[in-house]
Amino acid sequence: MEFSSKLLQNAVNEMAQLPGVGKRTALRLVLHLLKRPKNQTEEFAKAITQFRENIKLCKNCHNISDVDLCEICSNHKRQTEIICVVEDIRDVMAIENTSQFLGHYHVLGGKISPMEGIGPHQLTIESLVDKVKAGKVEEIIFALSSTMEGDTTNFYIYRKLKDFPIRMSAIARGISVGGELEYADEITLGRSIINRVPFEQSIKNTH
């Protein structure tokens, strides 16, 4: 794409570096800014820059936070001895929306992925091991997505922690509530049969 303006070209190139944004979409987004008042673009740029400059990670769970210790970690009503291991803040938000988990989180900041050059040392795994070593953890719940990378990361952490006297569990995989069996993939359906739960328990959970 050739542009008549260097300023436009720069703006489009920068916008196109966002994931899932190609050159054409970037041009559309940048031209949209021209239709809005100048100060709105300033505010946009300011919000993005301030976020990147000043954002903190909670020193306990490594979730995104404005303060040193995030709201969840500083909430005394939550159980400190159960830790749910997740990839990033989106998973924390999703689980918080269920209101079914009252423990703490541990945000890894990604998954082990040799393809993307992400090794265990770029994640917050050491800090999780330290928490377990300190002896106050009773259970770790793995809640990573069930991809190759997620499974690898789970297994890496499992091996690091298997000699400590803690329970380790993974969130249940199965047919979604309200889901039709005939449309489910075989692997999910198979796991839902292998990991079946006692009927009394299943009634208690859904009602």
Add this chain to the structure above:
Amino acid sequence: MEFSSKLLQNAVNEMAQLPGVGKRTALRLVLHLLKRPKNQTEEFAKAITQFRENIKLCKNCHNISDVDLCEICSNHKRQTEIICVVEDIRDVMAIENTSQFLGHYHVLGGKISPMEGIGPHQLTIESLVDKVKAGKVEEIIFALSSTMEGDTTNFYIYRKLKDFPIRMSAIARGISVGGELEYADEITLGRSIINRVPFEQSIKNTH
């Protein structure tokens, strides 16, 4: 969506004001910034702000430009007496890519759209009329998209200019080159029959 951080919330809200970007996509884009070095986010914000602050519109054709008179308008090899009327810079880029047009452009900056509150006075129609009044224009080519708004805008300009001694034409609508007749919509196919061209001319154009 509830966020654990005001900074994150601001950044997501600003990002979500871009067209076609919802809250979830905005969150994904903003979290992506965290994975890149800080200076990249600074450069992103700088490019966007500088574009919005310093961008100029060519004083002749109103296209986006870094200088007062854009490259096309200042190119002496181009015909000044044929003017192609387009909506925005994307249309200019698309037509330039064909290398089939050697006249000047006139960028309207939008289409008349009562639904979006865009009237003729927000577009650069007056400036086009002035050019015609100055007497150096021989032909106007309408190249707006063939929507209700595009047709309305074409007709509005046509009425303003119909008493001047100039030709007014519209780009041809028809079956795309290489397109199959059976998959074309009826309106396009119908217009391609009504606006058929002499066979000798059609050979000359495609080979």
